[in-house]
Amino acid sequence: MNQAPENYGTIKRTGEKALGIIGSIFNVIGIILSIILITSLSGFEGSQMQMQLEEEIRNDPTLTNPQDVEMTLDMVNSFVQGFDILGWIVVVLLVVSTVFAVLAITKLKTNDKANTAGIFFILAGVFAGILSLTSILFYIAAIMCFVRKPPLREDELMGYGNEPADRNDTATPEDDTPYRPL
Numbered sequence: 001m002n003q004a005p006e007n008y009g010t011i012k013r014t015g016e017k018a019l020g021i022i023g024s025i026f027n028v029i030g031i032i033l034s035i036i037l038i039t040s041l042s043g044f045e046g047s048q049m050q051m052q053l054e055e056e057i058r059n060d061p062t063l064t065n066p067q068d069v070e071m072t073l074d075m076v077n078s079f080v081q082g083f084d085i086l087g088w089i090v091v092v093l094l095v096v097s098t099v100f101a102v103l104a105i106t107k108l109k110t111n112d113k114a115n116t117a118g119i120f121f122i123l124a125g126v127f128a129g130i131l132s133l134t135s136i137l138f139y140i141a142a143i144m145c146f147v148r149k150p151p152l153r154e155d156e157l158m159g160y161g162n163e164p165a166d167r168n169d170t171a172t173p174e175d176d177t178p179y180r181p182l
Helices: 014-042 048-058 066-107 111-127 133-147
Strands: none
Touching: 014 066, 014 111, 014 133, 048 066, 066 111, 066 133, 111 133
16 A cells, blocks of 8 residues: 655645745834834933924914913923833834744644644734734735645545544445435
8 A cells, every 4th residue: 555655735834934934024123113213212302302392392483372382392292202102012012923923933834733823923913013014914824824725635535534444345245235215
């Protein structure tokens, strides 16, 4: 009897791995850019640039009321402080997304873990931003993990792989009776 080769019925997951790697690279670039932006804005407080901005707001002819000027200055300062917190939240979410993407890529090494990898890709996409370019790449990789299945072996196609072991395929004289539905 012919034995199927060891890798028969497997499927290469190169597309899923490539999408996962590209998405992870985008995440790392996003992490780096966010950290650069956070550190540059944290240096804004007390800087010459902040003083110039405050002076321009005070000299703005459309803001005639001193209360409006102070309210605008408070909004600018709270925006800078809020962006600092929001920026670090974005960095943490991108790091979590990257971790899930790396886990998904490592799960793709074994073909029976493709569904688990798909779930990890979906989680990576959610943490990367619901509808960002990176998350769309992760969602496509997840769909590929769920949809693409390895080809069936010849015995599975013919229905021979799931029969009981004690079945006798030889006909006996008692079996010559015609089939009558119940």
